[in-house]
């Protein structure tokens with residue numbers, strides 16, 4: 001199985017957890033895209049669900065597949081969110097936000113009774129941090145916020161470079177919420193919970209991509225098949 005087939009296999013297994021009448025959170029990214037497509041197939045075959053997308057990109061996909069959508073204003077509690085991840089560490093701690101959707105993804109996951117992560121085997125790591133940690137910030141006060149993020153990280157571990165995410169044409173990448181993203185090159189994160197707390201305390205940080213204690217299950221697909229990890 002190549003990586004794309006692994007993503008598809010994880011998404012296919014996740015669809016088995018979807019029941020009629022459920023309120024779903026739809027994740028963002030190339031793995032979640034498979035799930036959205038598969039849910040769309042079930043909906044067209046008669047499955048009755050409603051869903052909240054975690055990004056404008058996923059909203060567009062869901063609309064294209066005919067999935068009935070709602071909002072967290074109309075439906076503040078969801079049953080299950082299925083989403084991808086950039087890294088899955090011990091205890092189902094995650095790094096998310098490679099696609100820039102971390103803020104909405106965390107809001108939607110937190111509003112869900114259960115979060116199921118789907119991923120190919122390359123995402124499973126022993127220590128988080130090789131993937132740069134996305135930190136979503138308000139554009140206002142960027143310089144001061146970056147300095148405060150540096151200090152917050154330095155209180156716990158060696159802070160690496162904190163580059164601002166840019167588009168190919170050199171402009172700052174702007175999230176669906178109108179914010180910017182710093183991709184913190186940390187190398188390794190020894191204490192994800194402590195780092196999550198420290199970053200959340202920085203004014204100007206809208207959200208960070210560490211998901212600690214949020215996911216209950218990961219469906220990880222490798223070349224030889226799918227395995228389920230539960231917290």
Ligand SMILES: O=C[C@H](O)[C@H](O)[C@H](O)COP(=O)(O)O
Nearest residue numbers: 029030031097098099100101
């Ligand atoms: O912001 C994007 C999300 O957190 C994605 O779920 C994450 O980046 C994984 O994406 P992919 O499935 O494309 O590797």
